[in-house]
Amino acid sequence: xxxxxxxxxxxxxxxxxxxxxxxxxxxxxxxxxxxxxxxxxxxxxxxxxxxxxxxxxxxxxxxxxxxxxxxxxxxxxxxxxxxxxxxxxxxxxxxxxxxxxxxxxxxxxxxxxxxxxxxxxxxxxxxxxxxxxxxxxxxxxxxxxxxxxxxxxxxxxxxxxxxxxxxxxxxxxxxxxxxxxxxxxxxxxxxxxxxxxxxxxxxxxxxxxxxxxxxxxxxxxxxxxxxxxxxxxxxxxxxxxxxxxxxxxxxxxxxxxxxxxxxxxxxxxxxxxxxxxxxxxxxxxxxxxxxxxxxxxxxxxxxxxxxxxxxxxxxxxxxxxxxxxxxxxxxxxxxxxxxxxxxxxxxxxxxxxxxxxxxxxxxxxxxxxxxxxxxxxxxxxxxxxxxxxxxxxxxxxxxxxxxxxxxxxxxxxxxxxxxxxxxxxxxxxxxxxxxxxxxxxxxxxxxxxxxxxxxxxx
Numbered sequence: 371x372x373x374x375x376x377x378x379x380x381x382x383x384x385x386x387x388x389x390x391x392x393x394x395x396x397x398x399x400x401x402x403x404x405x406x407x408x409x410x411x412x413x414x415x416x417x418x419x420x421x422x423x424x425x426x427x428x429x430x431x432x433x434x435x436x437x438x439x440x441x442x443x444x445x446x447x448x449x450x451x452x453x454x455x456x457x458x459x460x461x462x463x464x465x466x467x468x469x470x471x472x473x474x475x476x477x478x479x480x481x482x483x484x485x486x487x488x489x490x491x492x493x494x495x496x497x498x499x500x501x502x503x504x505x506x507x508x509x510x511x512x513x514x515x516x517x518x519x520x521x522x523x524x525x526x527x528x529x530x531x532x533x534x535x536x537x538x539x540x541x542x543x544x545x546x547x548x549x550x551x552x553x554x555x556x557x558x559x560x561x562x563x564x565x566x567x568x569x570x571x572x573x574x575x576x577x578x579x580x581x582x583x584x585x586x587x588x589x590x591x592x593x594x595x596x597x598x599x600x601x602x603x604x605x606x607x608x609x610x611x612x613x614x615x616x617x618x619x620x621x622x623x624x625x626x627x628x629x630x631x632x633x634x635x636x637x638x639x640x641x642x643x644x645x646x647x648x649x650x651x652x653x654x655x656x657x658x659x660x661x662x663x664x665x666x667x668x669x670x671x672x673x674x675x676x677x678x679x680x681x682x683x684x685x686x687x688x689x690x691x692x693x694x695x696x697x698x699x700x701x702x703x704x705x706x707x708x709x710x711x712x713x714x715x716x717x718x719x720x721x722x723x724x725x726x727x728x729x730x731x732x733x734x735x736x737x738x739x740x741x742x743x744x745x746x747x748x749x750x751x752x753x754x755x756x757x758x759x760x761x762x763x764x765x766x767x768x769x770x771x772x773x774x775x776x777x778x779x780x781x782x783x784x785x786x787x788x789x790x791x792x793x794x795x796x797x798x799x800x801x802x803x804x805x806x807x808x809x810x811x812x813x814x815x816x817x818x819x820x821x822x823x824x825x826x827x828x
Contacts (some may be wrong), residue, residue: 372612389452406483408491409668410500413484417507419583422477424583426705427470427522428648428655429454429811430776433802438691439654441795443661451654456800457808459828468814469651470522474515475541479513482544506572506668510585512591513565514646517597520558523826526780527582527601532556536824540655542766559601566594570613573810576619579637582645582706588618589644592707595715600777602785605685613783614712618643620795621709637815639708646706647698648773656701657771664770673765682770705773709738714765718758726757730735733761736768780809789801 407413417423424433432454444452449463462468485508488767493501516538524537539550539557570590577586594689595610622641627634637645648655654662664683669691686692712737719730734748751757762782766775783789783804791802802808810826816823 371541376565377484392745404589406487407476408487410493410649412498412506413487414500415502416480416484417504417511417757419480420583422473422480423511425473425516425649426646426773427474428646428652428773429468429470430522430704431648431703431771432652433457433792433808434775434779436668436766437654438665438793439662439663439795444546444795447654451652456790456795457517457802457806459808461812461828462814466814466816470811471519473649478512478541479514479544479587481508481515482541484508485512486544502572502576506569506590507585509565510569510573510590511567511589514559514585514593514644516558516562516565516699517593517600520555520562521600521777521780523813524555525810526784527555527559528784530603532559536826539821539823549821559597562597563594566590566597570594575617577643578608579640582642583637585644586618588614591617592643592712592715593656595719596707596714599718600717600781602781604719604722607715608723611712611716612718612789614643617717619709619713621713621736624677624681624740625743627677629677631694632684633695633699634681635695635697635699639697639699642697642704643709643712645698646704647700647702648705648757650702655703657693657695657703658684658701659692659722661663661819664693665699668766673761675742676740676767677742678740683753687748696771703771703773708770711772711774714761714768717761718765721754721758721761724754726751726754729754729761731755733764737764740768783809 377612386813407416419481429751434453436544439447440454444455447455450461450465450468453461453463484504488501488505488508519538525535528535534551534553535555537555538552540553540558540561541550541563569585569588570587573585573590575587578584591610591614594613595607598604598607598610619638622639653659656662663686681693682694682696684694693703695701697706697708702764713732717729717732717736720726720732724817728752730749737747737749740746743822753761762778765778769775779791790804793800809825812826812828815824817823
């Protein structure tokens with residue numbers, strides 16, 4: 371458990387440096403070797419640490435089929451990025467600590483510290499609202515982190531095997547000496563839903579216009595909808611998505627967005643409900659790259675009047691197309707929550723539950739904001755199956771390079787889509803079959819050696 375102890379120490383060091391009223395904070399506890407935050411200002415500062423809470427794993431995006439590399443460019447990459455691209459069994463080589471895993475547990479640790487301190491310090495009436503918001507934020511952030519862990523380090527949800535399939539360890543306290551085993555997939559999802567529902571009851575209805583790293587009630591409902599979709603609970607996904615959109619449903623008219631700017635959106639883009647971006651560990655994910663190319667078939671699926679074609683992509687030389695900066699406004703892919711995704715979640719859930727006309731209405735509400743003025747013709751469907759196919763096609767085109775494709779592939783294949791991924795490097799062909807163990811990333815070696823939990827088969 372040395373990693374967890376180090377995280378506690380780093381967390382406390384952070385509080386020393388970033389508490390809102392530093393002088394008062396240090397004067398109050400000048401002789402403490404380790405300071406545990408306790409005031410609302412200190413706890414808020416802990417959750418506002420954007421170096422911790424605005425990042426998500428990037429392994430899934432690197433394994434997805436939204437991009438391709440030439441052999442020469444692939445060979446120039448670090449080992450982990452090369453092995454991710456070709457879905458190797460030995461994913462990490464000699465690398466022991468993997469940020470995709472450790473960062474999520476650091477987020478969970480911070481959230482647990484906040485929750486424990488709040489329970490020890492009941493609020494005065496005058497600060498009840500802020501106390502509730504901080505508590506709700508901690509529950510949201512813990513649920514969000516566990517969601518990311520499950521999507522990367524556990525198999526796709528299957529109701530038939532959910533009680534026996536291993537998920538990930540669930541940490542609900544700050545006890546660094548506790549050896550926590552892997553919980554089942556069911557227990558992981560139950561924990562996620564419990565945290566997010568608790569958050570939804572405590573958080574504000576208002577999405578912050580600028581501080582997008584702070585959770586809100588719409589963000590909690592949106593993440594609930596996302597995880598209900600991941601677990602195949604489409605009626606719940608519809609209800610949660612609807613709850614979000616009733617509070618916040620803004621869609622940007624892409625006719626007002628620059629088609630030539632390298633950064634068409636900024637960090638506080640109005641569609642963003644909760645801000646997060648992929649970790650900065652992997653150079654292959656940088657949108658500034660001139661060696662990472664958008665999948666050719668995917669790019670060609672956007673018609674000329676579809677503004678996403680010029681807003682999402684940029685020429686990198688010859689016929690190759692790269693990615694522009696997305697909703698993050700940075701060189702890293704946006705992995706947070708935005709309203710376009712929620713509209714698509716509700717549309718898919720409606721189609722899956724037989725309400726395909728309403729599903730197409732939701733899809734067209736989104737798409738009419740994406741096409742050049744006066745050129746969009748509403749899409750139609752013959753039946754629920756046709757509607758679902760169109761919605762999933764547009765989901766991939768709308769959420770490209772946003773960290774969704776990997777978990778979507780796991781989910782689609784679990785439902786029988788039988789999608790096989792193929793990479794070609796020189797004369798070598800690499801294949802990822804539906805349902806392969808390689809859809810579940812290995813747990814880092816240092817975690818296995820310290821905790822003794824079982825490793826994922828590769």
